[in-house]
Amino acid sequence: MKFTLKIWRQKNQNDPGRFVTYEVNNISADASFLEMLDVLNNELVQKGEDPVAFDHDCREGICGSCGMMINGRAHGEGRSMATCDVRMRMYKDGEDLVVEPWRAKPFPVVKDLVVDRRAFDRIMQAGGFISVKTGAAPEANAVPVPKANADEAMDAAACIGCGACVASCPNSSAMLFVAAKVSQFALLPQGQPERRERVERMIEQMDKEGFGACSNNYACEAECPKGISVTHIARLNREFLRAEFTEKA
Amino acid sequence: MVLNSNIPDGPIEKKWSEHRFHMKLVNPSNRRKYTVIVVGTGLAGASAAASLGEMGYKVLAFSYHESPRRAHSIAAQGGINAPKNYANDGDSVYRLFYDTLKGGDYRAREANVYRLAEVSGSIIDQCVAQGVPFARDYSGYLDNRSFGGAQVSRTFYARGQTGQQLLLGAYAALSRQIGAKTVQFFDRREMLDLTVVDGQARGIVVRNLRTGAVESYVGDAVVLATGGYANTYYLSTMAKASNATAVWRAYKRGAAFANPCFTQIHPTCIPVGGDYQSKLTLMSESLRNDGRIWVPKKSGDTRSPSQIPEAERDYYLERLYPSFGNLVPRDVASRRAKEMCDKGFGVGPTKMAVYLDFADAIKRNSKAWIEEKYGNLFDMYHEITAEDPYSVPMRIYPAVHYTMGGLWVDYNLMTTIPGLFVVGEANFSDHGANRLGASALMQGLADGYFVLPYTLGNYLASTKFASVTVEHEGFRETRASVQERVDRLMSIKGKKPVSEIHRELGKVMWEYVGMGRTAAGLTKALKLIPEIREQFWKDAKVVGDPDTINNELEKAGRIADFLELGELIARDALHREESCGGHFREEHQTPEGEAKRNDKKFAYVAAWEYTGDARTPKLNKEPLKFEYVKPSERSYK
Numbered sequence: 075m076k077f078t079l080k081i082w083r084q085k086n087q088n089d090p091g092r093f094v095t096y097e098v099n100n101i102s103a104d105a106s107f108l109e110m111l112d113v114l115n116n117e118l119v120q121k122g123e124d125p126v127a128f129d130h131d132c133r134e135g136i137c138g139s140c141g142m143m144i145n146g147r148a149h150g151e152g153r154s155m156a157t158c159d160v161r162m163r164m165y166k167d168g169e170d171l172v173v174e175p176w177r178a179k180p181f182p183v184v185k186d187l188v189v190d191r192r193a194f195d196r197i198m199q200a201g202g203f204i205s206v207k208t209g210a211a212p213e214a215n216a217v218p219v220p221k222a223n224a225d226e227a228m229d230a231a232a233c234i235g236c237g238a239c240v241a242s243c244p245n246s247s248a249m250l251f252v253a254a255k256v257s258q259f260a261l262l263p264q265g266q267p268e269r270r271e272r273v274e275r276m277i278e279q280m281d282k283e284g285f286g287a288c289s290n291n292y293a294c295e296a297e298c299p300k301g302i303s304v305t306h307i308a309r310l311n312r313e314f315l316r317a318e319f320t321e322k323a
Numbered sequence: 324m325v326l327n328s329n330i331p332d333g334p335i336e337k338k339w340s341e342h343r344f345h346m347k348l349v350n351p352s353n354r355r356k357y358t359v360i361v362v363g364t365g366l367a368g369a370s371a372a373a374s375l376g377e378m379g380y381k382v383l384a385f386s387y388h389e390s391p392r393r394a395h396s397i398a399a400q401g402g403i404n405a406p407k408n409y410a411n412d413g414d415s416v417y418r419l420f421y422d423t424l425k426g427g428d429y430r431a432r433e434a435n436v437y438r439l440a441e442v443s444g445s446i447i448d449q450c451v452a453q454g455v456p457f458a459r460d461y462s463g464y465l466d467n468r469s470f471g472g473a474q475v476s477r478t479f480y481a482r483g484q485t486g487q488q489l490l491l492g493a494y495a496a497l498s499r500q501i502g503a504k505t506v507q508f509f510d511r512r513e514m515l516d517l518t519v520v521d522g523q524a525r526g527i528v529v530r531n532l533r534t535g536a537v538e539s540y541v542g543d544a545v546v547l548a549t550g551g552y553a554n555t556y557y558l559s560t561m562a563k564a565s566n567a568t569a570v571w572r573a574y575k576r577g578a579a580f581a582n583p584c585f586t587q588i589h590p591t592c593i594p595v596g597g598d599y600q601s602k603l604t605l606m607s608e609s610l611r612n613d614g615r616i617w618v619p620k621k622s623g624d625t626r627s628p629s630q631i632p633e634a635e636r637d638y639y640l641e642r643l644y645p646s647f648g649n650l651v652p653r654d655v656a657s658r659r660a661k662e663m664c665d666k667g668f669g670v671g672p673t674k675m676a677v678y679l680d681f682a683d684a685i686k687r688n689s690k691a692w693i694e695e696k697y698g699n700l701f702d703m704y705h706e707i708t709a710e711d712p713y714s715v716p717m718r719i720y721p722a723v724h725y726t727m728g729g730l731w732v733d734y735n736l737m738t739t740i741p742g743l744f745v746v747g748e749a750n751f752s753d754h755g756a757n758r759l760g761a762s763a764l765m766q767g768l769a770d771g772y773f774v775l776p777y778t779l780g781n782y783l784a785s786t787k788f789a790s791v792t793v794e795h796e797g798f799r800e801t802r803a804s805v806q807e808r809v810d811r812l813m814s815i816k817g818k819k820p821v822s823e824i825h826r827e828l829g830k831v832m833w834e835y836v837g838m839g840r841t842a843a844g845l846t847k848a849l850k851l852i853p854e855i856r857e858q859f860w861k862d863a864k865v866v867g868d869p870d871t872i873n874n875e876l877e878k879a880g881r882i883a884d885f886l887e888l889g890e891l892i893a894r895d896a897l898h899r900e901e902s903c904g905g906h907f908r909e910e911h912q913t914p915e916g917e918a919k920r921n922d923k924k925f926a927y928v929a930a931w932e933y934t935g936d937a938r939t940p941k942l943n944k945e946p947l948k949f950e951y952v953k954p955s956e957r958s959y960k
Contacts, residue, residue, distance in 0.1 A: 116820050195391075218462065
């Protein structure tokens with residue numbers, strides 16, 4: 075297969091950046107999107123040009139490192155896929171592909187398609203945990219968890235922190251990311267003691283980082299590589315309101 | 324070099340508790356005076372950094388990723404073992420110890436393996452308390468499944484994403500400590516060398532991958548949690564960035580490298596498709612609970628699987644190993660798959676694959692039942708191959724997946740360099756010559772949560788430290804050598820992209836140092852690898868600037884180290900004139916084609932000592948004593 079690629083090139087945060095057009099030929103239909111970029115980069119290296127920088131690591135859709143807008147869609151064609159899961163057979167031979175980094179103010183571009191997503195880590199540091207010291211845990215089966223709750227918590231916990239929700243949202247909202255963690259812990263008995271502080275702190279940090287609010291656009295769910303449902307955002311809102319209307323312990 | 328394993332005296336079930344009692348402690352108010360450097364934030368590194376930070380030590384944690392959550396532990400699918408005996412099927416600490424030691428083909432220390440089994444139950448407790456959503460049954464209690472090499476159900480799991488959930492648990496604990504400022508996290512920093520001062524590991528030199536700056540950090544102890552070296556083979560199930568540079572630099576600074584040839588080939592991976600391929604994808608071992616492995620009875624059979632009647636199929640694992648069936652250990656399953664394909668029974672376009680078939684399980688239970696257990700794995704397979712595994716059997720083939728070898732550590736997880744500790748896959752300690760499924764997560768978290776926090780404290784409390792800053796001569800020297808190496812890589816100006824050279828190394832490793840090894844093949848590899856290395860330093864092409872994100876430069880440095888480590892793997896494999904676990908020397912097999920150990924000559928840990936770039940490394944031996952489990956032929960019949 076062959077493709078015309080229009081890729082965003084930007085040397086660093088201060089460089090205004092621009093699209094550069096490349097042609098790639100002889101791409102296997104079974105190759106992944108990232109393997110197609112490998113072929114391009116190999117050619118660029120051979121020509122002595124700087125290859126396109128992009129984050130990637132596990133290449134099996136779980137580490138959350140990769141992520142780019144392909145023809146305006148976060149992680150490209152297909153549903154429930156990270157960029158590394160996307161195969162070239164999903165595109166038409168000869169198609170034009172426009173490749174951009176995540177576009178969101180809290181995710182500044184570092185280089186080319188690489189963005190800085192440390193804002194997500196700071197939200198987690200603010201409250202995305204259950205405070206249990208190593209060694210302080212009770213016997214694992216001491217507290218049963220209804221299977222339905224455990225399963226729903228797992229649905230939420232599947233988040234890979236890639237940022238596609240933010241990139242696809244017109245408001246650059248991180249509500250789905252925050253909701254996934256808040257919801258996971260709100261559903262489990264282990265998460266109850268810190269339920270109130272957790273949601274308040276995470277939302278506060280989310281706002282501080284400059285992420286927008288949710289306006290029920292649902293693009294996040296549509297583009298989430300793990301298919302995380304917006305019902306978790308509803309739970310996040312409920313948790314937040316509940317925290318605001320209850321007294322501090 | 325002296326190898327003292329420091330295994331405590333006493334009966335095996337009391338060694339760890341007695342040892343803990345006798346260890347020196349650091350008073351809680353004194354802990355903040357000690358700085359501990361942790362390199363790597365996967366399961367072992369994140370759990371260690373979080374636990375040490377919580378205890379009050381000053382922790383500096385490093386990762387080449389932007390976020391600790393990207394570490395490759397996240398990709399582990401199947402599960403984590405613990406002998407909770409919730410299934411009431413006869414499990415116990417002793418049985419897990421026995422299975423793991425036997426699974427490792429009697430090439431691990433009894434005392435270490437026993438401790439691992441002993442603390443594994445606490446890991447499950449810890450993770451449940453952290454909110455890890457393990458699978459539960461309808462009662463609300465925890466569910467278990469079976470893994471290879473065991474006849475009990477002791478594996479805890481979170482769908483096919485157990486590694487992800489455990490890592491996010493450890494990441495959450497670490498994030499809490501970063502927020503509390505007991506741990507300082509340095510992102511996008513790659514450790515490029517170790518600084519040893521007065522014989523003690525006192526710090527590291529890293530390259531800031533954003534800016535290219537060479538930075539030094541001082542500590543009282545250094546913990547490496549940098550994972551395995553399977554990417555030496557180029558194609559593996561490792562993440563693209565997984566590398567051996569940190570452990571290799573430590574080796575060159577005096578840490579012994581143990582059993583490098585003990586590499587694990589995982590039997591159930593998606594077969595290689597084409598030259599463009601950048602990595603191989605694993606299909607979890609848990610699939611062997613319900614999938615049946617087979618090939619056509621007739622060699623070269625080109626019919627589609629649905630057209631091959633039951634009577635013309637060879638379920639070879641069930642035939643050869645009736646009691647373990649499809650759940651034999653990984654090394655056995657891999658070798659048999661290779662044998663079938665070598666004999667011409669392979670299937671699919673390349674003929675280098677066997678079927679993993681779920682038709683019976685779907686008939687027995689239902690499609691929905693399979694979907695709930697393995698849905699994400701089936702989706703992943705479908706995405707990659709464009710075939711629907713619910714209706715067509717999966718095609719699988721072995722791929723390099725894990726490395727049991729690693730830096731030599733004593734019972735306290737300390738290397739031959741005082742103050743340098745190694746945890747998780749990066750050390751050699753617990754899996755012998757073959758790791759059983761669901762044991763890697765167990766070992767990573769055991770080391771990080773429940774072993775290192777004790778043994779590191781003992782070291783700190785019983786050691787005197789000179790005051791050292793980054794201006795110390797040792798740090799200047801390390802920085803200069805790191806800078807010199809970066810400059811050298813940037814100045815090769817050859818013609819070949821480094822990935823191509825890596826691929827050439829991988830081909831040699833897979834061909835001659837892979838699943839079936841011979842003296843002739845290994846000797847050939849020992850000739851070819853230095854040739855590729857020489858070509859690398861003459862003809863590699865590293866483009867871009869050194870002062871910004873530069874993937875090519877990062878790759879080049881890692882490949883340069885693989886080119887040296889690959890030779891050591893081959894050397895170790897050639898010297899070990901026996902077959903054991905993942906190390907299969909074709910000259911040494913039983914008439915049935917099983918691995919034939921030589922306990923008289925090779926019941927030892929091979930710890931290689933660096934003696935200079937131009938010199939052959941020195942082999943040191945740590946004899947293995949078996950007081951509780953008598954080594955026998957590992958039978959899964």
